[in-house]
Amino acid sequence: MGWMPSIKAKLLTLLLLTIFSVLAVVGTLLSIGVERFHREETLEVFAAAQRSLRLELENRQGLLVQAANRLAADELLQNSLHQISLRGSQAGSNPRALDGEKKRIAVELARGGGSTQQALLAALDGAGQLVAFGRADGNSVAVGLLAFDAAGMPVPSLQDPSHPSRWRPGAVGEEIKFMAQRGRQALPAMTLVRTPRGLMLLASAPVFRLDGVGEERGAEGIEREPGEGRERPVGRILVGQVLGEEFLTQIARYTPIRFGLLFQGGDALGEVAGAALQGLNLTRSAPLLADGDDLRQGWQELPAHFLKLLSLPLSDGETAYPVLVLEKEAVNKQIHQTLRVLLLVLLASAALVIPMGLAVANRAITRPVVNLVESVDLVKEGRYEQLPGAPEGRGEFARLFSSLKDMADTIRSREEQLRLWAKVLEQSREAIFVTDEASRILLVNRAFVAITGYAPEEALGQTPKFLQSGRHDAEFYRAMWQSLRSNGHWQGELWDRAKDGRIYPQWVAITAVADEPGVVTNYIAIFSDLTEHKAAQERIQFLAQHDSLTELPNRLLLQDRLAMAVAVAARDGHQVGVLFVDLDRFKTINDSLGHTVGDELIKEATRRLKDAVRESDTVARLGGDEFIVVLHRIRQAEDAGHVADGILAHLAQPFSVAGQELRVTASIGISLFPSDGEDAEGLIKNADTAMFHAKERGRNNYQFFRREMNAKAGERLALENALRGAVARHEFVLFYQPQVEIRSGRVIGAEALIRWQREEGFVSPADFIPLAEETGCILEIGDWVLREACRQQQVWDEAWPARGLRPVPVAVNLSALQFRQKLFRETLLDILAEHPLPAGRIELELTESIVMEDPEQVETLLDSLKQAGLRLSIDDFGTGYSSLSYLKRFPLDKLKIDASFVRNIVNDSADLAIVHAVVSLGHSLGLRVVAEGVEGPAELQILHGMGCDVAQGYYFSRPVPAAEFEAWLASYAPQRMVGSLTVGA
Secondary structure: OOOHHHHHHHHHHHHHHHHHHHHHHHHHHHHHHHHHHHHHHHHHHHHHHHHHHHHHHHHHHHHHHHHHHHHHOOHHHHHHHHHHHHHOOOOOOOOOOOHHHHHHHHHHHHHHHOOOOOEEEEEEEOOOOEEEEEEEOOOOEEEEEEEEOOOOOEEEEEEOOOOOOOEEEOOOOHHHHHHHHHHOOOOOOEEEEEEOOEEEEEEEEEEEEEOOEOOOEOHHHOEOOOOEOOEEEEEEEEEEEEEOHHHHHHHOOOOOOEEEEEEOOOOEEOOOOOHHHOOOOOOOOOOEOOOOOOOOOOEEEOOOEEEEEOEEEOOOOOEEEEEEEEEHHHHHHHHHHHHHHHHHHHHHHHHHHHHHHHHHHHHHHHHHHHHHHHHHHHHHHOOHHHOOOOOOOOOHHHHHHHHHHHHHHHHHHHHHHHHHHHHHHHHOOOEEEEEEOOOOEEEEOHHHHHHHOOOHHHHOOOOHHHHEOOOOOHHHHHHHHHHHHHHOEEEEEEEEEOOOOOEEEEEEEEEEEEOOOOOEEEEEEEEEEOHHHHHHHHHHHHHHHEOOOOOOEOHHHHHHHHHHHHHHHHHHOOEEEEEEEEEOOHHHHHHHHOHHHHHHHHHHHHHHHHHOOOOOOEEEEEEOOEEEEEEEEEOOHHHHHHHHHHHHHHHHOOEEEOOEEEOOOEEEEEEEEOOOOOOHHHHHHHHHHHHHHHHHOOOOOEEEOOOHHHHHHHHHHHHHHHHHOOOOOOOEEEEEEEEEEOOOOOEEEEEEEEEEEEOOEEEOHHHHHHHHHHHOOHHHHHHHHHHHHHHHHHHHHHHHHHHOOOOOOEEEEOOHHHHOOOOHHHHHHHHHHHOOOOOOOEEEEEEHHHHOOOHHHHHHHHHHHHHOOOEEEEEEEOOOOOOHHHHOOOOOOEEEEOHHHHOOOOOOHHHHHHHHHHHHHHHHOOOEEEEEOOOOHHHHHHHHHHOOOEEEOOOOOOOEEHHHHHHHHHHOOOEEEEOOEEEEO
């Protein structure tokens, strides 16, 4: 241990030498750096001063130009200068005649230039003669004018500040005279010129006046040239500002830089013009004041000063030289002050570092040993976070402590990994258990407990056999263990039994864990419960083959079951029946009461269909209101008929849906295997054909397929194909049926009814209108009807007045499909724009099912149609479902009673009561009531007695083409109802 003091002494000596060497080097570098820093900072100060000078000049120039332009735009000033320019500023024989105009100009100078700081104002007439002048100090303006006496000598007058109406003799300042002299020359908007006091910023703005158009003689009889309203100059406004000693002093207030101004010839301005400029090299190129990119350009260093010389071109060709000066003494003082501070900092640092170094050296040997012993104890106790930091250096103690620290970090890292894996194991959603080599369970996680139901203490020590469900045989487990021994892992689907007895599927992955020699020490099993996954798969599979609303087999499953039934029937020699069931008028209910009610009705109909057939039969839904019933193993056709009767009976019972009682019937088509088809597709197609025949026979019945029905279906297909091109071939025509006011007998309107005229004759609307609705052709046809009705109205408007006929409104029927189109309103308005008509000439007839599909949206649409000038009516009232609470909100004009009620009012008391109730309802809603299907005087008299407003029917006229309608109207003699008699009007 005797050598330790010498080592300590060496360390102390080395430490002291190092500290002093570093201090010396740092001090030298700091001295150089400080001087360079302050010089660069001085350049920045000069650059900032240059920017301040430039910005101040630009700001003042902008203010002066604004003031000049503002005064030049003053209309009063323009007018006064115009008068002076017309008559001459001396006014000939009456030199004082223009003093009033000059005073007004002076007043305008005071008003418009008062906000300009330290500005000189001058107004010149068109000849360049000074008219008025002023001096602004920012708060007020002292103004004057230049009048002339009888001898033509100028007589300046100044306004008395305390009595603005008084003017007293005065003098024109030298600066004003200088400005006026410069103003007689052509000046740009801003000039910079030299004056005896320094520099002057001079803003110039010409004053223009717009001559009157065609004006030949103005006031005072002065002749003016005729013109087209052109501008001509009538004078000029000058706004100037002198930049002298005050300006240089002002911009130097916030900077250590002093400013001066040199001129060619040696003249100088400013407090720096003395000794500071001695030795100044004027031959060096001076940068423009506006340039500021190069901080050293124009920079000069004189014995006692730093100086920057700039150039400022003047308008008269001269150049002024702004000079920026900073005393070297001020910069050197800052440098010395900074160096003193740094020296004190270095000395203070040395005073701190030397004792600290001694303390470190003193602890370099003894303290590391103590720290090492304490650190070993901390590692042993697992208190890794309390380990001290490693000592500096690369000695034996440092390396030893570093190795100890690395070992502690490795141990801690492994422990943290073990804790992390334990947390992952516990928080995993998959169940995990670990066994030993004998398959005894050593560890289970939380998910294992949740899935199996066994607590950890119930599972630990057992083998996984206690979970077996019995669904797998011994061969299954033998193959599993064979894979584990051969490959070290196995995975697959396994069924186990939970504690509550539930058997559940799971996906299991088992891995064997071996030590370095390759001996298996543990098995790790990870599994997840597949119960929900399998249920979801089964649900997806079910939905792929079943209707989501009714859970009936869909078309895909139907095809499969029907094909199987046909195959079995062909093998066993029996029949299969296929019933195509279509609910009658379901679309009306769905459109009127909404899709929610429609869905509930479909579900209730499904329950009744299933009740009407055997469990062995199949009920499937094709979509919408169409169902297929497959009857397996029937002996004869009558069996299918009996089932169809049962279905009709079940569906005939009232439906209670959403608090409403509904009645629904069905049309059923029946096809049989093997007589009506040999495969599923053919049987369904033929049953569909038979169903359409059932609808044609009035609905609520069933029809067996017959071969001749295919011919009818072919005719329907041919009719559909012909219908698609009928509009383009101009095969449609409009017929018109009059509408007569019952009380007066006057024709108050007509209904436009479409007719299809083919080469082989007319096609009944009952044949092609439903087909057009089904195929979507009704959209094109409906637009054609609207366009043709509007066009015919325009034709009648041109022709009828000459014949003494009065045009009447025309009613057009709208289809539900047409009304539901998103662009229906825009299409309708486009048609009306193509054929402009007076408001109220087109009436739209809508059915109850249309307006009740979405009442809120329909109300908005009807309001917009009403605002467009259209009349609105409800057609075939009483045949659908409607809500009075909505009807009273709609902007309707008429209510039309369906002809099926009107035709029998003479003999049928029920129809009579219905018509009477509808008339009363319509009047209570403020609507006019139209009765359709009036075919005789008896019906007309009854309707008159009820107070019905309008009648329409064959009693007056059948629907006729436009020409015949015009002829009928010309020959029609209005009749009015008196009591029970019809009398010519």
